[in-house]
Amino acid sequence: MKGRVVIVGGGPAGFNVARAVKTFYPECEVTLIEEKEDTQIPCSIPFVIAGRLPLEKNRYSLEKLKELGVEVRTCKAEVLDTGERKLFLESGETLCYDKLVLATGWKPKVLSLGEEGLEGVYYISKTTEQVKRILEDVKRAKRILLVGGGFIGIGLAGEIKRTLKGKEVILVEVSERLASGSFSPAFSRRLEEELTAFGVKVLKGTAVSSFDGNGRVKRVSLSSGDVLDVDVVIVAIGFKPRVELAQEAGICLTGSGKVAVDEFLRTSADGVFAVGNCRAYTCVIDGEEVNTMLASVSARDGYVAGINLGEPTVKAKGIVPFGITSVGDSYFGFAGYTEVALREKGRAFVTAEVETKDGYPSALKGVNPLKVKLYFDKAGVIVGGEVWGRSKYVPALVDFISRLVWERLSVDEVLSVQSVAFPSVTPSPLAQPVQLGALMAKKSLS
Ligand SMILES: Cc1cc2nc3c(=O)[nH]c(=O)nc-3n(C[C@H](O)[C@H](O)[C@H](O)COP(=O)(O)OP(=O)(O)OC[C@H]3O[C@@H](n4cnc5c(N)ncnc54)[C@H](O)[C@@H]3O)c2cc1C
Structure with missing residues (x-):
């Protein structure tokens, strides 16, 4: 294969597409468009926030791709015209492509309870600036509230309690169990026991109903009627695919709002592929769509799509949903x-x-x-x-x-x-x- 490949998104999915294209089709001109300049490796953000891993040692880098001859541009891709095979960038530039890969990833789900603009309330983002803000605020705080008893909330609560002594950490979960979508009641109970033994206060079956504070969060009200005094709130209630570019280009999405692909990771638009968290996954067990958003799966996609850009030869079989979290050494x-x-x-x-x-x-x-x-x-x-x-x-x-x-x-x-x-x-x-x-x-x- 020759010609120009454009990749939108420089996370693990996009990174591995670029690597595979340069490995299999070295004559291709590859351009990777990444909106964010200074980002962190997301999987280890909980360790950074808790102070176990220095911020500067968790920086994510696209340098390796430059060494492989990939042109990396820091810019947002704004509009995709799949008919003309053109990508319009925020900078005003237009890129023509022969093949384009959407690797646009995730964004956090938000509560929308008026917390926008309230200091001390955070959503997890990959940008170094946001992670720095969170870790500095967490360092100063006495009472930290984590909203969401899924893998990230659990991991954060455990890490903060383990590394930063003297903090009061409260974890609020709307359902009656922690990580209830993944674990049986007995395993959820065990998780809770481990967290509690670590000193984390776990409040289940209750949701945040409002935030209170004059410019900076001071109190959080829960649906149970409890009102908590807090210094910092970190919300981790799940992630959504980033599909705006695909959607506005008229590319087919699944019912759950993810980019639909075939077994070779081709979208409904000619020459356009989708990989990673922005695309839909089906489970190998029953062929039903599953909500798995993991770096390991995204990275795999990158290689598969990168090779398939030339000839569709590698089938991306469905996946098995899986996950790991930890509380201390558990x-x-x-x-x-x-x-x-x-x-x-x-x-x-x-x-x-x-x-x-x-x-x-x-x-x-x-x-x-x-x-x-x-x-x-x-x-x-x-x-x-x-x-x-x-x-x-x-x-x-x-x-x-x-x-x-x-x-x-x-x-x-x-x-x-x-x-x-x-x-x-x-x-x-x-x-x-x-x-x-x-x-x-x-x-x-x-
Ligand atoms: C705290 C935390 C812990 C995690 N722990 C684990 C773990 O232990 N194991 C694991 O496997 N996964 C983990 N994950 C999930 C993992 O980080 C994601 O699954 C992974 O980042 C997805 O990779 P991706 O390449 O699909 O998308 P992303 O990493 O989201 O990359 C997409 C990129 O596209 C860019 N982009 C989007 N739209 C545009 C546009 N229009 N123009 C230009 N650029 C654009 C974005 O800026 C982004 O950098 C964790 C996530 C978090 C937040």
Whole structure:
């Protein structure tokens, strides 16, 4: 492939598109348009806010792309004309393209309760300026309110409590459970116990109803009737895809408002692809759309689309929703569909719960408990799992389970999958939780 490729958005999705195009089609002229100049790696923003990672060490850089010969421009792309194959920039410039990739990412969901312009109320943004403002305010604050008991709110609450001593941290969650969309009640309870043991005050089943303060937030009223005195509020109630450019260009969106793509990540407009958080994902289990917005999935998309710009050869199979959060040294993760999702979908399932250790023998110093819950559908196909533990083995296990779900393996196949064992870092071969869980599930299914 030759010609001009234009990428809109320089997050992990856009970055990897540029890298793949330069790897496979070095003769292509590649221009990446990124609106924001100075940004942070979003995944580690909670560590920066809590002061565990210096702001300047978390800077996100597109320099590597420049070394690969990609032209990087800091500017907003304002209008896309897919008929003429032209992109109009805020600077007044017009770029012609042969292929264009939308990698426009996410923006935070907002409460819209009059908090706009009120000092001390923050939404998470990638810009270094905003992260700096939050961390400086958090450093000064005595009472910090986190709104949203999902993965980011939980992670932030734990990190702030762990690193910054003497802060009062309150977490407000509208539903009756933390991370209720991802975890079963037992895992949500465990999460809450860990947060509470850390000193975080958790208020569930209540929502923020108003903010009060003269120029700067002083109090927050909750739907429960409680009024909280606060110094800083960080709102993390979820993320939305940024699709304005695509929508105004007449590109098809799905019912949930994300850019619709085919298996090669092509949009409804000729020559236009979409990758990452701005595009819709379907779940490999049932082909239904899932609301997964993760850097790891965006990065994968980038390579797939980058290659497909030349010849559509690499299929972007559906995904397995998954995620990890932590409270101190406790890690919680899930993959696929767990209890709530399966009940909502009306799908019958069996579960198997295994309590084991993350090393062996258990007398070995540093060995901790590990809990795993697996979900199989009635046909015996693995559809999900939850993991809790105190070691870095948790993310590895989430990845492992997610892979088994992705492969749509039957309980017999899960039983026959091999798994590595090493005393200081994995469970014992005699208590490998996935195999043991499969054994129990096979018995329940028989
Ligand atoms: C606090 C936090 C923690 C997270 N932790 C994790 C984690 O542990 N693991 C994980 O996998 N994911 C995590 N995520 C999610 C992850 O950050 C996102 O999924 C990832 O950034 C998405 O990548 P993307 O390239 O699709 O979009 P983005 O990173 O949003 O990149 C899109 C880029 O496009 C630019 N852009 C948009 N419109 C235009 C335009 N019109 N013109 C020019 N530029 C434009 C934006 O400025 C942006 O830089 C976390 C997110 C947050 C906020």
